[in-house]
Amino acid sequence: MKKEKTMKKITTVLVMLCISMMLLSGAGTKEQASPAKKVTLNVMMSFPRFTEEMEAYVAQFEAKMLEEKGIEVEVELEMPSSDQYRNILQTRLSSNDAPDLFTLHATADLPTYVEAGYVADLSSQPLAAKLYPDVRTSVSVDEKVYAVPFESTVWGYLYNKDIFEACGITAPDTLDEMKEVVRVLKQNGYTPFQLAFQEQWVPQLMTALLLGGKVSGEIPDWVDRMYADQGSYREVADIFEMINLVMSNGTPRAMETGSEQGAADFANGKAAMYIQGTWSAESILSVNPEIRIGVGALPVNNNEDCTRVNLATTTSLAVYADTPQKEMAMEFANYILDDEDSSALYESLKFNPVASCHDFDQYDWAKDASRYVAEGRAYMDLVLPQAVTNEQGKLLQSLYVKQVTVDQFITIMDQTFKAANKALAQ
């Protein structure tokens, strides 16, 4: 009997406590709500390596909104690793949990997502008028701007300027000149090429550059014909001479070397050239801040017109079409190309200028690359199906470990392209 009474007492006390806490918390929210309108923006980006810079920029944006519009904005910035980014984005889009803004690859992904109706049109926003014409084309679908370009890259292969100068050579313009460069480097005791084939996207860069050069220089209708099942890799078989030159004059243990390790080895002077984009410049400089990097265009054959660098817009920021915070999302998109603050952001991210509001000094290697662009020796990214690009990377690995021959390479690629076409048709 006594026990029951005490139980009752305890229960009463607990209930009282609960009620009072609920009252207190209720009062709290009321107080908070009064000063300003509060908006939460969810932004997902695919470059965790720039988390610090982006967080600082987001803080600036939040301060600016509070000051100018009296709106308390809270930007939740998410940076999944780039490997998983696409999977996460796809899952969130299809489960109605889409971020308000998200990054997309301008050439590879943007058209698909626009077609699926996930991306808002930005053509009428102030940012669209600021973009450089070439860049604007690269983030447009049917002449409407759908994304804010972040990363536009100009890249070829990287070379160690000190080694090149020590050997008295310059970046070659033709295949024969390249062979000569390789010969001179070996004569002077240098390994010509840094190989890092563990991740298949790294060897794939060779096919990207060589196909880009070959196709833009000599057979501009190749990609279109491939999509129509009327072309073949046999037409571009030129590329294998250069690939063979790289593979047989490179650093050992390529399959055990990842891209970061390759960058570190290249930074330490283990090889004179590294077929890798300018995006790895940061990794290289972090290992050896003294290294002087140059950017060159990879020759395919002896036609100089085929020796080109790649010009591409990759990561760009899109606004989710059905976001409930459309106004604020647009503000954020515009702020990326803000007249006052954008320049500093792009400079700190080491991106190339993409719009008229950008005015900053570029690195040496970026200037090298821009020189090719100025001379009209750049090609726009070839838009190949993802399955084709991946297969190229895989086959280059197999070619390196001698599991396939060049002939098999060509046959398999033709089949893969046809299969990808069929998948697209569905």
Place this chain on the structure above:
Amino acid sequence: MAHQNATKRNLQLLACTAPALIVFITMKIIPAVMGFWYSLTSWNGINPKKPFIGLENFREIFTTDSYFWDSLLFTFRYTIWIVVAMNILALLLALGIESQRRGKGVFRTLFYLPNMISLVIGSFMWNFIFTKVLYYMADTWGWSFLDHSWIGDPTFSFYAILTVALWGGTGYIMIIYIAAIQGVPEVLHEAAIVDGATPFQRLRSITLPMIAHSFTICLFITLNNAFQVFDVVYTLTGGGPGRATQVVAINIYEEAFNNSNRFGYATAKSLIVFAIVLVITSIQLTVMKRREQEL
């Protein structure tokens, strides 16, 4: 009256299991049923529209997709190796540990330890060993037998994958065998010793028959896990070089996420794998159960 009671009891039982049942249905059953539907569409994983194409996906798998069958073949090879090696190794470890007088707990923990680390992390550790440590040993100590392309050469990378998978998985199977061995009544051994049986005879005629039920469960677990292997291969070789070490789970994953986003097609492939695993494991279970009863 009795009938009413039974209904009431059933309802009560159902109410008690409801939370688990709801989670199971929403997280497992519904996605599985939806999977059947997706396999009949050409859905690309992004588009809200999921066009129905009948059995076209299955026709394509059976007629043109040689990579899928290659990866399936590789998975079979891997499964056979793992099932045999892991069970033998786990059994030997279990017998060895149980025959010790002291330090049982220490060894049990040591061998079980890799199982407590996520296999992805374990594989990255091994990746470091295969690409750095072994080369260091080969280069500085002259141990040239280590100087192979451990994850770059398909012949060696198969053994590298086996090594890591065994390292990570054996401990768990070992624990099951240890539990079974501990369940063998001591009196049987004592009686056999009195009759003058050698340790090997006791192992063959007492221990092994008495732990037959654990063979069933261990074979089932290893078979099932080996067939669905993903993490070890993905983190160690990524299926490469080329497709030399591509297992079926990676083939499906790449089809869905990396290549042409063919979700419907990838789902069709995984249904085929599901059917194969279902047939193999049910054969294994029936056979083993029958043997168990015979013993």
